Amino acid sequence: MGASILIVDDEQAFLNSVTRKLRLEGFDDLTATPDPTAVAGLLAEKRFDAAILDITMPGMDGLEVLELIKRESPRTECIMVTANESIPLVIQAIKQGAFDYLVKPLQPDQLVHALKRALERGAMLDLLRLRQEAVRGPENSEAFAELTTANESMLRVLREAELHARSDIAVLLTGETGTGKELLARAIHKASPRKTGPFIAVNMLALSTGLFESEFFGHAKGAFTGAMTDTAGYLAQARGGTLFLDEIGDLPLELQGKLLRILQEREFTPVGKTRPEKADVRFVAATNCDLDVFVSQGRFRKDLYYRLRFAALHLPPLRERKDDIRALAEAFIQGSAHPQVTLSAQAMRRLLAHDWPGNVRELRGVIESAANLAENGQIQPEQLHLPEPAPGLFQILDNSGLEPLAEVERRHILSVYEALERNKTQAARVLGIGLATLQRKLKGYGVK
């Protein structure tokens, strides 16, 4: 599901040409009507992310429609279209909350640009609201279906990812290895208007300095020795879709400059050709490095970092979201060759005790291997091949019965904290959470 767009114009030819153009650009959730009086009914049925409104229409003019939309659906960004640049009307529209205005006849990409900017602004405002709201997962559960999680921080990340997905903004995904960055990049693609286009993943570690241009931009036949045919580069292969730049922190400095230029100019010229082509791709970059540190060490260009940091999402390590372990383990069993296998309670406890330096990828490997070994249909702790947990820490889980998770967590945290003579640093390490998280939780329990 991409952005939902409403188009209202009494000129049927205009409606047809706008709908055609927007469909070509990947917007497939379009509602077009020549009748402005139908808008109230449409608003009652569905929420629109953006609306394109003709200012002068018989029956009910565009300003009245704008007023109605801003009253009934204030988050819908409106773009006004006018046949003549009537300044007072335009000023009035902007005062009433319109995002932009365009004068007919429209230049080919003008409307698409305005629409994308409007959607970007809508998404940013939604993000600001989201940060103040209670956590909700993504609305488009289909696009995010492969990501198993019920963890609060993760749900927030997925919802933010969904909001960014609607625009063409470049997204930066950070997180330790195996936390699901590539999976999330694919979900962003599926939740974007580009979902029917290709998803191309490129590992920056595998790029060779001398071949960057040829690999990214493609080349013409005969451009250099061995160039036997015209060859499309990654930018052309990903046209209309998403280009996933994995391990961006490992891109050599000189190539970072070249990448920045593509991001800024959105154009490239294949090696051996003269005419530039449009870079019609959405970039999603990922790294498990700390780019702040890399920038301060001069290993990563500040300008490129700032360009990417605007829409940055961090995937927490699995040891900070142990509440996801059971659901993930069950999902991996379901997807394995032995979907009927179950997890014994002791095996589950062993999974919870482990720190998971390889994160979800490690958990997946452990579960798939154990499912093969579970001869009696149930996975036992020894089949997980994980190190023995420190003794004593799990007694509290044994006695937990059917208590709410928050209460079990509270008692577990406090027992570890007391057992370690209130040493916060050690307790945070044993619990596998950050020191700041532990301090916040202790404060919430009223404990110093």
Ligand SMILES: Nc1ncnc2c1ncn2[C@@H]1O[C@H](COP(=O)(O)OP(=O)(O)OP(=O)(O)O)[C@@H](O)[C@H]1O
């Ligand atoms: N939330 C999740 N739900 C289900 N599977 C997941 C989840 N997160 C990660 N995985 C699985 O874990 C494995 C690693 O995920 P992925 O390749 O997306 O991680 P990554 O962060 O990109 O790793 P790296 O930094 O090493 O490239 C994959 O098999 C993926 O399907």
